[in-house]
Amino acid sequence: EGGWAHAGTGATQVRYPLHPAMLPVDGGAVVAFVSSDTITDAASGISPGLVHGRARYRRHIVVERVDWDGEAAPVWNRVFRGYTEDHYTADAVLPAPSGAWPGWAEVARADRPQLNMSGRRLQMSFLTFDATHAGAHLWMVQSDDDGRTWGNPTAIDSGGQVIPTVTPQWIGPQLIWARMSEVGIAVCRTVIGAATECADTEAHAIDSIVPNDGGATVSVLIDKEWQVRELTW
Numbered sequence: 001e002g003g004w005a006h007a008g009t010g011a012t013q014v015r016y017p018l019h020p021a022m023l024p025v026d027g028g029a030v031v032a033f034v035s036s037d038t039i040t041d042a043a044s045g046i047s048p049g050l051v052h053g054r055a056r057y058r059r060h061i062v063v064e065r066v067d068w069d070g071e072a073a074p075v076w077n078r079v080f081r082g083y084t085e086d087h088y089t090a091d092a093v094l095p096a097p098s099g100a101w102p103g104w105a106e107v108a109r110a111d112r113p114q115l116n117m118s119g120r121r122l123q124m125s126f127l128t129f130d131a132t133h134a135g136a137h138l139w140m141v142q143s144d145d146d147g148r149t150w151g152n153p154t155a156i157d158s159g160g161q162v163i164p165t166v167t168p169q170w171i172g173p174q175l176i177w178a179r180m181s182e183v184g185i186a187v188c189r190t191v192i193g194a195a196t197e198c199a200d201t202e203a204h205a206i207d208s209i210v211p212n213d214g215g216a217t218v219s220v221l222i223d224k225e226w227q228v229r230e231l232t233w
Helices: 048-057 102-106
Strands: 018-025 028-035 060-067 075-081 107-118 121-130 136-143 154-157 169-171 174-181 184-191 197-200 205-212 215-222 225-232
Touching: 018 107, 018 121, 028 107, 028 121, 060 107, 060 121, 075 136, 102 107, 107 169, 121 174, 136 174, 154 174, 169 205, 174 197, 174 205, 184 205, 184 215
Parallel strands: none
Antiparallel strands: 018 028, 028 060, 060 075, 107 121, 121 136, 136 154, 169 174, 174 184, 184 197, 205 215, 215 225
């Protein structure tokens, strides 16, 4: 009824943003995305193609809180950011500060952030790719003050078998994701702080997960055919 609000200035100093996620909160929103600042377009002796390739594969997570007070222009504040192995090298364009969580030095790339609100607690899950070993992992950070401050990451699935092409999904306090098992693809869930429960799909590939109250709808490849199946817990 009130029409569209005028667009305001967005997040600044953002390079190569991908996979945005947004969660409304009182007075505004929390926005998460992946970005890259490990190399500049003007890097000497490096071709433009390599600059963009390096930026693509060396991404970190950024969280911005947007405070939007009535008719006033939105105010963006960066409330969280991660780092990668590249931020700890001797020639880093933007070195990690001395107070940064040291676990970032083991991350080659972060990807696919997802935001969730459980009670008054905000949660953000995201994938990380190991800087020293193959495989993808599922991590999470939390905020207890509407996304104004965030803690250090904790590992949800650190076995290196998380399927990186399927974005983990929240439904209420539950987090659901896909990972490789000994017999194919498994879909797993956890309530943060509780044990992980997994269901095998008998599939060799998975395209998507849509969670519901009693399980999830999955699109999986079985016997060379894509099928939609219902999983129940």
